[in-house]
Amino acid sequence: VALRGRVLQAASGSADAASVERDTLYRLFCHSVRASQAEAPEPYVGALRLFVPDAGNPLVPRYAEALETQWRAAALGACGIHEVPGGHFDCLGEALAQSLSKPMPEEASR
Known part of the structure; x- marks a missing residue:
């Protein structure tokens, strides 16, 4: 902070x-x-749960899509995508902590 x-x-x-x-x-x-x-890095063998900020990143066009593409290429297992509130600088904030403290829905890989 x-x-x-x-x-x-x-x-x-x-x-x-x-x-x-x-x-x-x-x-x-x-x-x-x-x-x-x-x-x-070597390819990751397991499944991933990727938390993507809904605010995106003004320095990276189509931020969520870029993150998803990068991680799907790096992982051999399933890649679940979950949108979370905020942006990069909010990653330690209360809103994200509350969001992540709730039970996760079952993986729905896109």
């Missing part, structure tokens, strides 16, 4: 957000993107 606040504050360009902070967060973001692209 603290990191989320720092990221949003730095991204807002407000007077409180020092350019050093923005530069640091940008380097962290770039490092994360490079790391996510560098791995060539």
Whole structure:
């Protein structure tokens, strides 16, 4: 939650957000993107339950479709898709926690 606040504050360009902070967060973001692209994982043998945020991601067109395509290609088993409230920065929020605390419906692979 603290990191989320720092990221949003730095991204807002407000007077409180020092350019050093923005530069640091940008380097962290770039490092994360490079790391996510560098791995060539082995196919996953089991079934997956993929939680896709309903808010999507403004940086990735057709975000839910892109996630589904990526994970279906990486998994040999079934891939259940479940839409959850919020977006990337809401992943630790109360709404998602409440949503995930409810019993899951039976897998309905699409």
